[in-house]
């Protein structure tokens with residue numbers, strides 16, 4: 001087994017790749033030694049900025065580098081499955097960003113490929129490592145709130161930064177697919193991974209209908225086997241930057257955690273000041289600039305954990321199987337909105353459905369334009 005820092009190859013050179021590389025380098029356990037991204041100028045500039053020594057335009061070439069042990073997939077959702085299978089075949093461990101894939105079948109193939117080649121497939125869900133949310137879980141597990149009966153999570157902003165998210169052939173869906181995977185994962189993880197029994201979902205496209213088909217508002221009610229309810233709210237139509245929060249209710253207590261405003265400095269500025277927080281449109285007027293933003297998200301902790309898993313020191317806390325369970329829930333969510341009813345799991349989408357959102361767009365309850 002290799003020693004020293006775990007050597008990482010990064011696929012992608014934009015938003016999440018930047019967060020991941022910065023996060024890897026905040027710890028001592030891993031170093032990103034190569035980046036692969038198809039636009040030559042972008043990849044080279046990214047490598048220079050973040051001090052990554054090797055640059056590739058084809059990730060398959062990067063996979064030939066013998067010293068790379070872990071590869072991070074920070075590319076559009078439609079590419080996750082093929083990339084995972086190629087990385088597994090190259091004998092390297094994988095972290096795949098959320099959502100796991102476009103289809104349930106793809107997710108199954110990814111898990112199977114990792115197993116066959118004896119590599120780890122980590123599902124990229126940083127909320128399992130978010131310090132504030134971990135504290136809430138620690139208190140719940142210690143009985144602080146008595147018997148928990150309701151868990152809420154919401155993540156909202158004014159819509160994604162890159163054009164591919166708005167293209168359902170590359171993303172698979174809108175706010176539910178992009179952000180609901182976090183919320184469903186949070187409730188599932190927080191409650192100790194009970195079986196998800198049913199999903200009821202209401203979706204709409206309210207402010208971005210001019211440029212997109214995907215849902216920009218999503219409300220999702222989850223029912224777990226143990227009777228606990230989850231409420232997951234997501235939006236691509238929320239002004240003012242990123243908002244991420246949870247609420248937990250039990251027979252003997254409750255807790256609220258607001259990841260962004262709760263960790264920030266309530267600030268007023270006439271002039272502005274560079275950067276406030278993810279997806280904030282401005283830094284003038286009243287804003288809530290974040291500090292130690294990545295640490296508060298949990299990404300450095302998530303990636304240090306992956307590095308320890310790659311060396312056999314820990315076992316994965318977020319797996320391909322978790323990602324697959326979430327894909328099943330997302331399919332059930334879109335089917336629920338399309339059919340206008342609660343969907344009981346396990347749900348099997350009709351054969352041939354390539355994008356979860358089609359179950360909504362083609363469903364009888366989808367509001368058709370006159």
Ligand SMILES: NC(=O)c1ccc[n+]([C@@H]2O[C@H](COP(=O)([O-])OP(=O)(O)OC[C@H]3O[C@@H](n4cnc5c(N)ncnc54)[C@H](O)[C@@H]3O)[C@@H](O)[C@H]2O)c1
Pocket residue numbers: 011012013014015016017036037038039059073074075076077079097098099124125126162163164178
């Ligand atoms: N965990 C989180 O909170 C979080 C946040 C943002 C994005 N994500 C996920 O990360 C993934 C990437 O999203 P993003 O926001 O970084 O998107 P982005 O548009 O900012 O970056 C996508 C990157 O993928 C690269 N790419 C495209 N085709 C490629 C190919 N064939 N080979 C190699 N690279 C290719 C692009 O060049 C670009 O560098 C998505 O799955 C997204 O859902 C997760």
